[in-house]
Amino acid sequence: EAQVTQNPRYLITVTGKKLTVTCSQNMNHEYMSWYRQDPGLGLRQIYYSMNVEVTDKGDVPEGYKVSRKEKRNFPLILESPSPNQTSLYFCASRRVGTDTQYFGPGTRLTVL
Amino acid sequence: DAKTTQPTSMDCAEGRAANLPCNHSTISGNEYVYWYRQIHSQGPQYIIHGLKNNETNEMASLIITEDRKSSTLILPHATLRDTAVYYCIVRVAYDFNKFYFGSGTKLNVKP
Numbered sequence: 001e002a003q004v005t006q007n008p009r010y011l012i013t014v015t016g017k018k019l020t021v022t023c024s025q026n027m028n029h030e031y032m033s034w035y036r037q038d039p040g041l042g043l044r045q046i047y048y049s050m051n052v053e054v055t056d057k058g059d060v061p062e063g064y065k066v067s068r069k070e071k072r073n074f075p076l077i078l079e080s081p082s083p084n085q086t087s088l089y090f091c092a093s094r095r096v097g098t099d100t101q102y103f104g105p106g107t108r109l110t111v112l
Numbered sequence: 113d114a115k116t117t118q119p120t121s122m123d124c125a126e127g128r129a130a131n132l133p134c135n136h137s138t139i140s141g142n143e144y145v146y147w148y149r150q151i152h153s154q155g156p157q158y159i160i161h162g163l164k165n166n167e168t169n170e171m172a173s174l175i176i177t178e179d180r181k182s183s184t185l186i187l188p189h190a191t192l193r194d195t196a197v198y199y200c201i202v203r204v205a206y207d208f209n210k211f212y213f214g215s216g217t218k219l220n221v222k223p
Contacts, residue, residue, distance in 0.1 A: 042199070045211065045212075059212075099158075102155075108153075
């Protein structure tokens with residue numbers, strides 16, 4: 001089944017403790033992206049990647065890092081999480097040349 | 113970048129057509145209009161997109177005004193499972209990779 005998976009689905013952590021949210025897609029898509037969703041603000045793009053080793057900032061990249069060493073994986077790294085990064089995070093992928101993004105199920109992160 | 117304006121919420125009776133409006137008065141000539149929906153904190157789901165012509169697929173129809181300043185997503189026979197937040201998005205013309213999601217419209221389909 002074609003899908004985008006994220007892990008973990010739920011995470012509660014404390015300020016300053018480094019964490020990684022994984023994202024994987026099995027559709028051989030070149031493009032991958034991370035979004036965060038907060039009440040009243042809709043989805044905001046954090047980072048995106050056009051292909052392996054090619055990443056770029058979205059609208060709200062501060063406090064986040066990403067890497068794209070393999071085509072299927074696009075982890076989101078929070079080196080020193082803060083409470084304002086408490087949010088619902090979505091990973092998405094798309095085949096270059098098409099317009100349809102496929103979203104993962106979401107990761108709900110709470111930073112205390 | 114073109115911004116979009118949508119009503120915060122709408123109600124629709126089950127079995128009736130749901131018409132969701134979107135204003136994008138600052139859209140430029142080569143920007144597309146996309147619609148996605150999100151069912152209760154699940155990942156957003158693509159519905160349809162268009163440039164200037166009306167479009168139809170198995171999920172919905174998209175009507176774009178001649179001046180392209182607004183559009184309407186039509187769900188022809190809404191069901192309870194169509195209850196979701198619907199996002200109207202305008203794709204940035206010079207950067208294919210950025211999608212700007214607004215606050216969307218919460219559609220409540222009622223029995």
